Amino acid sequence: MGRGLREPNRGAEVTANRITVQGHFGELIQGTLGPDGPLALISLPCPALTLTAETRPAPALRVAGSASGLLAAPKAASLLAELRLDYTARLSLRCDMPPGGGAGASTAALVALARAAGYSGRPQQLAEACQAVEGATDPLMFPAPERLLWGSRTGRIVAELPALPAFDVVGGFFGPLRRTNPNDESFPDISDLIEPWVEAALAQDLPALARLASTSAELCLAMRGPQDDPSAELAQSLGALGYVIAHTGNARGFLFPTGEVPEDAEDVLEEARFDATLTFSHGPAL
Numbered sequence: 581m582g583r584g585l586r587e588p589n590r591g592a593e594v595t596a597n598r599i600t601v602q603g604h605f606g607e608l609i610q611g612t613l614g615p616d617g618p619l620a621l622i623s624l625p626c627p628a629l630t631l632t633a634e635t636r637p638a639p640a641l642r643v644a645g646s647a648s649g650l651l652a653a654p655k656a657a658s659l660l661a662e663l664r665l666d667y668t669a670r671l672s673l674r675c676d677m678p679p680g681g682g683a684g685a686s687t688a689a690l691v692a693l694a695r696a697a698g699y700s701g702r703p704q705q706l707a708e709a710c711q712a713v714e715g716a717t718d719p720l721m722f723p724a725p726e727r728l729l730w731g732s733r734t735g736r737i738v739a740e741l742p743a744l745p746a747f748d749v750v751g752g753f754f755g756p757l758r759r760t761n762p763n764d765e766s767f768p769d770i771s772d773l774i775e776p777w778v779e780a781a782l783a784q785d786l787p788a789l790a791r792l793a794s795t796s797a798e799l800c801l802a803m804r805g806p807q808d809d810p811s812a813e814l815a816q817s818l819g820a821l822g823y824v825i826a827h828t829g830n831a832r833g834f835l836f837p838t839g840e841v842p843e844d845a846e847d848v849l850e851e852a853r854f855d856a857t858l859t860f861s862h863g864p865a866l
Contacts, residue, residue, distance in 0.1 A: 597636070599695045601688040603629035603677045604718060604725060605751060605833050605860075606826035608789070609777060609796040611770030613738070619765050620738050622777070623684075623718055623725040624749070624824055624833070628860040629677040631688035635696050638670040647675035650689035655713055659690050660697060662709035667697035678856070680757030682829020687718040694721075704737070711735025715762025726862070729774065733762060739774075742781035744789065746863040749824070750845040751833030752854030755806055760828045767827065768799035790822025790835040797825040810852055818845055838863075 605626035613620050631647065641660075643651045650673060660667055671693065677683030690710045699706060703721040710717040716732050719725040729739040773792050780788035794815065801809050804827075811832050815823040819842065820834035832854065834845070838861065842848075846857040 597634055599633045599635075599692045601631045601633075601691045601695070601720060602627055603631065603684040603688055604720065605629065605749065606682045606824050606829065606831040607796070608726065608793045608824055609770055609773055610827040611767045611773075611796060611799065612765065613769075613771045613774070615769055617769070617771065618731055618738070619733050619767060620729050620770075621732055621827070622729060622741065623720075625725050625862065626683065626749075626860055628858045629683050631673065631675040631677070631685060631692055633689075633692040633696055634672045634674075636670045636672075638668055640668050642670045643673060644670060645672035645674055647673035647685070647689065650675065650679060650685055651693060655690075656693055658713045659693055659709055662712050663694060663697070663699055663701075663706070665694070665697040665699060667693075669696065671696060678753065678757055680759040680829055681753050682758070682826020682831040684718040684720050686714060686760070687720050690714070690717075691721050707735040716760050733765065742778060744781055744862065745784040745786045746838045746861065747786055747790075747821075748836045748838055748841045748859065748861050749833040750818075750836070750841045750849070750857070750859045751824075751831060752846075752849050752857035753830045754809065754811070754832050754852070754854050755830045758829050764828070766804070768796075768803050770796055770799065786835075786837060787821050790820070792822075793824045793835065794822035796827075797823055800825065800827045814849070814852060818842060818848060 604623045608622040608624050610621035677685045679685045706721045717735050719730045727741045731738050811823045822835050824833045849857045
């Protein structure tokens, strides 16, 4: 993946024959709301990782392209049925993010299909359709996913959150890929992180937000592994405010004030066996 800072490009972009859906880069926070509570997360949108669908007329729906494996025929048919859409075309998919990386590839493919088929309804309805098809979904169909405490197994908003301050992220993918299992709810209790998160976001306190993201990552890694994850040590050596992980994938990111990512940060990550390193910015929704 090419280097350089990626500028924000929020949500899904639709042109005449092309649909682009922005992915995410793990979760700022993820876990259960109480020891036996539902799973909830706060997603980190990533403008540098996208799924693109190009369409051409065809007598039946056919999915092709390098990322066609994300959208098998039964899955595509199920989503169209959930949304009551009738759609035929050749849909060619290309995806920047690896399936199992924790960057939203599977959800992005469903959102792209819905947009290509002409869906223009509420994001919530699309989320519920995606959840019905896969059993879990990321909030990529919403314009500002980071402002939602999201129930990924229910496809519903748990709470709306304040806007985040601007910051930069440098990261990559470490260790084995890990696809989401919708029946897996073995995550740490993060209920005591939510109120501090809201307070820090309202105050636009980036260091406090980064510490909370690191705490969520540390709790998850302690419970689920891998035990050799180097993210905490790398965050310290890079001088990052904190770090973020994909709680069911292998994306790892390091959080910095805008413009303060070290020039050699991607080299450091590559030396630590990170793949597909990248740097991107997060800012307020446009």
